[in-house]
Amino acid sequence: MKIQYKPKRDLLETIIHLEILQGLALTLKKLFSKPITREYPGEMPPVYPGFRGQHALVRDPVSGTSKCIACLRCSQACPARCIRVKYHIDESNGSRIVDNYEIEALRCVYCGYCVEVCPVNAVTMTDIFEYSSTDRQSLHFDKERLLENWDHFTKSDSYERQSYVNPLWRPRGFPKSRLTASSRESVPKNRKIEKQFTGTKLGIKKNNKEAGGYNNLYPTHGEKNAH
């Protein structure tokens, strides 16, 4: 396909500077239109569930501490090698007990692999992205700090709004067999199950039935998708 050029301007247009006047008219029109600026400290940007923000360790309501079982999958999957887990083995039953769980937030690249591979939904990424600091040490999260992050997050609006189920724990559209742990948190009952999106002009309608099994796999998040 050869590209088409717009016709050249004629003499009259050259003299009255038509195209420049059009440009001026556009900017003048914009002068009186509403700015699209989001006034940030007062007005928050939309953050969607599954946003890869500040890390946290989920505080288990039962035990009051982290759910981590020190399987080290997260630190193996981490491309930036920023997760350090220290643990010891309980002599009585041979299970691993986490001593410290460190995430170096300044080295992390926020890829979300650690969250996705965690078999017990212990580590997560929250919607919080405002935690700049004037010193380096405060961004080196240890276990306590990570648990605090979770507490901080559970108090925030975005947690309240969608009663958090991180889609990274349970990626939308993933068959159950592919999830790292099949014993993952079940979807709360009051959640609407959304059908998988499909196009309207499908040439292959008959395949629909076979693929129907995938339709009811993933929950929606909050009332956003309800309508």
Add this chain to the structure above:
Amino acid sequence: MESTGIIPRLEVSYPDDVLHSYQYCGQDVVLTRKKHILDICSFIRDQCAMNHLMFLCAVDNSRRKEAIGKNEYERFEVVYQFYSMTTKHSIRIRAQVPDDDCSIESITSLWPGADCLERECFDLMGIHFSSHPDLRRILMPEDWKGHPLRKEYPLRGIGEWAGYETLKEKSLELRTFDYRSSQKGNE
């Protein structure tokens, strides 16, 4: 991609240079000696209408399982991939470059665009391209030691680059003029 018939033609034209050829994932590959690489490339460009040089890079074979113990492999190889925009065929040439004579002829006379790619090979792998107009380091600083992509080069580098060392010294020295440290000194 079906067989293009280029490999037999190459084998006929350059019987001494073609070592071995194979197809992998539908891509034609020819292993050659480095001696007549310029002729081979110009043959490919002019006789086979392969006008597009897709990429040019160097590989260090020293730790490669399949290469170890086979004498058709040398320490390094320079890989060229050519493509013909008209016939939609492509071919890959792997020219073997021995460790002791680490040089190969430049193809900048055929593809001016190969200039930077060859400089990159020289920079990262240490392969000399004879008759290259301006063979300097391109990605690393001029006084960098070693060739990072060679297999024996560790990931974090050997030693510290001199320029960075001087920078660190300078920044320590200039720190005295810093607001924060002058404050600390007085407190």
Add this chain to the structure above:
Amino acid sequence: MSRKISFNCPVQAGDEDRYRIQMGPQHPATHGVLRVDLDLDGEIIRKCNPHVGYLHRGFEKLAEHRTYVQNLVLTDRLDYMAAMANNVGYCEAVEKLLAIEVPQRSRYLRTMVCEMARLASHLLWLATHALDIGAMTVFLYCFREREELLEIFAELCGSRLTNTYTRLGGVRQDVTHSIMMKLEKFVDSFPSNLEEYETLIDTNRIWLKRTIDVGTVGADEAVGLCLTGASLRGSGVDYDIRKHFPYAAYDFMDFEVPLGETGDTYARYRCRIEEMLQSNSILRQCIERMPPGPIIGDDAPDLIMPNKPGRKVEVDVPAQQSLIKLVEDRETFMEGDVYVATEVPKGELGFYFVSDGNGTPYRMHIRSPSFLHISALKTMAKGSMLADLIAIIGTLDVVLGECDR
């Protein structure tokens, strides 16, 4: 007064009246950290020598020390204007090497995000190109559209810029209805918004004067310089990898490849504008034809590679030290080498893999379009004026992250 003028570069014989100037690495118009050494005769460039490497991060070396899955994260940082397209390109290459099947739905999803990335990248290109030439309002209008796309990315995969959306053997997340509704709204409004930018520059006499006959490259010269993408097509060479080696779902899409004739900056500008419209129509087709089905294949590797059969991860526990040592299971992957190219917004992005059967690539070479485009700068800028150089850097659409790797 002249006693105080001291030039850093030694002046060679015959060059006494040349004015040497070093543009960059910190310069507003070099799109990052490109450095260009110029020999000026008045304002006319006699010699132009681009220096790259100020963003060389050792990608190819690092990739040899990370698994195939982890390297996916690296590719986000290659061409950060269109991270999605890089993800797709990388995955297509690795899937060819490891012979992984991709389900149809995720092919469509990949096509969709690729085109979204192309739009985002081209919008950023238009913005910076216009800013370089002085039209700063276009810059901000383009960002408005781009923001919409980035918000869709954020909703889709949780990150705005470095998406890590694809996965070997599929994609990471399925789309939801709300994402698709947003996308549809975007697709509907995009052509009229594009018109808006065009009012400001397309027929503007200053823009025409600054772009027509600037940085002209003939078709043969462009091929010789290894230009790809819109920079090549502006010269009239019909080479688009989406047509030549269809990947993802481009086989099923109806689109055309816009070709220029003159090979100057204006032709490339028009080419990219037309490409944006084509991408928009591909997006619409993706929305309309999105098939149902799984988004990830059955034989897709796990996030922790090497994965099968019987992944073996040993943990070295000197209990006091508790350091983690991962002994990678030397599971047999395919041995061989493969080169797969994809059409990213900048041009032809190719990955050349040499595998020796480990979970990490033996050698990964990235054929980055920007690297070759910058090398073409030397030829293109010669004889033009200083202000033209800015326009040429803009029109080549270089991104240094990809160039230096």
Add this chain to the structure above:
Amino acid sequence: MGQLNENDLVKIKDGVSFIPGASALVGPLNRIINWGRAGSIWPVTFGLACCAIEMMVAGSSTNDLDRFGIIFRASPRQADCLILAGTITKKMAPVIRRVYDQMPEPRYVLAMGSCACSGGLFDTYAVVQGGDNFLPVDVYIPGCPPRPEALIEGLITLQKKINQEQGRWSQLV
């Protein structure tokens, strides 16, 4: 310094000190200057890698850094703040230091994103492991890249830091 060091001589530099009574004058002046500085932080137009794109977004219409009085200056001589937006390679580090040295006091450094803070993903031969190896970094902004709002939040942190400064002007005037 009015509130803190009321009773002793305030030492600014070797041999330069303030008389205690002057603090009534110095205190408000200090506050006004800090307000001026916090209200007009001009960063250098200096992008390194990915984060530079988010920096541009922060300056664009949706977030509009101009609201805070922040406009980008191309010349380091007129800038107050250096945003390290992206990976710092060893080849680039001397250049960055040079840009920093060209800036007039008071100058601030923001490290934006993992790469600038600590090298991030790129633990390789070519990358500096953190900008604070050779620059006095004032604010660290985590994220890869941080959202533009996170950058704004980092700048707000910097404003807070500026507002707490005492007598940084006295050496200059």
Add this chain to the structure above:
Amino acid sequence: MQILILLIQIAILVAVVLLHVAYATYFERKIIGHMQVRMGPMLVGWHGLLQPIADGIKSFFKEDIIPDQADKSLFLAAPIICLAAMMVSLSVLPFAKGWALADINVGLLFIFAMSSLASYGIILAGWASNSKYTLLGGIRSMAQVISYEIAIGLSLVGVMMLSGTLNLSQIVEAQGNSFFGMFIISQPVAFFVFFIAMLAETNRVPFDLPEAETELVSGYITEYSGMRYAMFFMAEYIGMFVMASIGVVCFLGGWYGPFAVPLFPPIWFILKVYFIMFLFIWIRATLPRYRYDQLMAIGWKLLIPLSLGNIFITGLAMTLAQ
């Protein structure tokens, strides 16, 4: 006594103009911001109203760097030359009837002289900084000023011919109180040439080559920091103000308006000046930048022939009318 009054007048004028300059930058940022669908300064003061003050305070207390290799005396003198020349030209502007500090007979020439002098400041700044970008900026500025000074002078010859004087107040009087008396009606071509040349004289988009940010970093002011940079900045905005004032005086009927305002006569003058300054800002938000040789070509090949033709036709028309 008279001197004292004059001094007070000068002080008031300078204070008002400096405040005006400060707020001109504010309005520029605000208007361009809204044209780009964003907000402009918002948070320093109510709707960012204190923004210029904060900028001023910050610049004043910023370290003043004099590069080692610079020619110190010239480096220090350049911003002062620039600012002083621009400020002096304020003295002859008639803001209202009788509201001029110095109502001299050669007002128009005086302003041209001063604006040429200001360009010396720019050239010296470019030279004395001893940096390559500033030198290029200085050279560009010199060439630009020389070419467009001619165009702007020639374009005003028609006005001088019609009014028969160089005194600014008398030029306004010559246009009279009516709308159709304005010289923009009788001299449209001259106004067109004047307007474009005015943009070039004040280094505004699309002719902002001496400080083209994407080409020359900051052009001739690249090496200036702190207050000295602010002085150049002020000089540029005062230059805009002066040029806009000349446009108002020569083409838009000066202080005359549809009706007379009793207490504050300069109101119409100021409104008209602001209108022209708005045009400056508006154009800045819309247009790209010319290339250097194209700029020269416009100056020499388009504007100067046009204005010469305009003089010829004006002369012809005047002769015929007699």
